[in-house]
Amino acid sequence: MNITKLFDWSYLTHRYVTDGFSWPMRIVLLIIFIGALVFAWQTAKKIKKTTSSHKRLWEKLQVWSWSTGLLGLLLMFFREARTIYLGSRIWLLLLLIIVLIWLIFIIYYWKITIPLKEQSRASKNDFDKWLPKKKK
DSSP, X not given: OXXXXXXXXXXXXXXXXXXXXXXXXXHHHHHXXXXXXXXXXXXXXXXXXXXXXXXXXXHXXXXXXXXXXXXXXXXXXXXXTTOTTTTOHHHHHHHHHHHHHHXXXXXXXXXXXXXXXXXXXXXXXXXXTTSOOOOO
């Protein structure tokens, strides 16, 4: 694979797709996109079981994986069907870049935001245990 072609604008945005993906690239992309769809299905089960603050994380991961899987398969189909303009290499490259950035934000939420929320909830519960309770 020639990496320098990724910096050639006419190569990335060529409107007439001359050929589809190579077989190793097809297999890798299918594993990624079908794996994302399977992960979306698994997160749906996790959302039903989880009642803690991690439920929002599983919802974010579910939206991410449905979007990644469906849009990725759609762009692969456009490429293989040699659709004019929609089969350009730039669309799949942009999708992969956006998906990676989106995943970084989700990991940030998981590693930074959720522990801060749990810590503030624990300190609030610790403070509230000393307050007088309302009589019924």
